[in-house]
Amino acid sequence: MRSIGEMARDSGLGVSALRFYDRAGVLVPAWVDPVSGYRWYDPGQLEEARLLARLRRAGMPLADIRLVLAGWSSADTGLVRKLLQAHVRRLEAGLSDARGEFSTLRALLERREKPMSSPRTADTRLAVSAPELAAALDAVRFAAGTDPELPMLGGVLFDIDGGTLHVVATDRYRMAVARAGADGHAGPRAQVIVPSPLADAMRALLGDEETVRLAVDGDRVTLESGDRQAAGSRVDHDFPDYRRLVQLPAGRRALVDVAVFRKAVENGPVRTSEVRGQGEAGPALSVLKVTADGAVTLCEDGDGDQDQVAVNREFLLHALAAGARERLVLEVGAPTAPVAIRRPDDESTFSLLMPVRLDT
Incomplete structure (x- = not known):
């Protein structure tokens, strides 16, 4: 049996992705420990997981992925071929549409640029x-x-x-x-x-x-x-x-002791992200949550909680160091909004960290 960590390492799917596909009934582990809830996979499921990872990187819809996996081992592969061909046609049509839109945008940009030369600062x-x-x-x-x-x-x-x-x-x-x-x-x-x-x-x-x-x-x-x-x-x-980029809706704010929080980030749980479309491991992520009472927690896993947001852990540590204060204000909004790190005595100096989408 393969552990979920081994399956993630060998298949190209993140641990969180394997959990998601289990909940969705797409790739169900062979056995789940009834006490710990830990997932275990049969060695034969590795090929299926690798196939799922390829389809996922290609952007195939989940409904079609289900059918491809169901028909992969069948003697009649006609359905699988048709699904793959249909997805390629969708991608080609989408690329054609995107090229048309970008061509229009370039033309609009050129018309904007021609009558206006960029102002040069002088003297x-x-x-x-x-x-x-x-x-x-x-x-x-x-x-x-x-x-x-x-x-x-x-x-x-x-x-x-x-x-x-x-x-x-x-x-x-x-x-x-x-x-x-x-x-x-x-x-x-x-x-x-x-x-x-x-x-x-x-x-x-x-x-x-x-x-x-x-x-x-x-x-x-x-x-x-x-x-x-x-x-x-x-x-x-x-x-x-x-x-325009720094006009953010207010989020939950927490005053953190930088030395304590930095140690918690360095030693706390991390999530492994994926470089989208490449199937390669991305940077380590810290999943943050600011509770209603103003405390910051580092979450073990992202579970769709709207108060959680994932950020690049290395970038977070850099921002804490650049803040140059013993205490800093951490502001966390929606999972899709940047995380702000502000000085409590000077909010004109701050850092913003773009959120990272958790693998699902």
């Missing part, structure tokens, strides 16, 4: 609090992207608006926002993406000085601290409108 000068800028860069740097296909995310956004400098980074899966006081900029709102290596060089300058000078001249960005400076070219792309 911007301001003084920035060095300690606040250092703290802001420390709070967001972990979230900067590294995907060469998305160069606009491969740096840190400096968003200059009046007497405030917002510092923002995101790699799509997490976002961090912080703020530093600024003075001397009386013009319209200006934005510049500082590439990550230059942002790191700027952070290294921030030491003894109380105030540093930030200048943007066309495509060149310079930070001066005393007689030293870090300078380089901006990222020649536009950053997404992060202000």
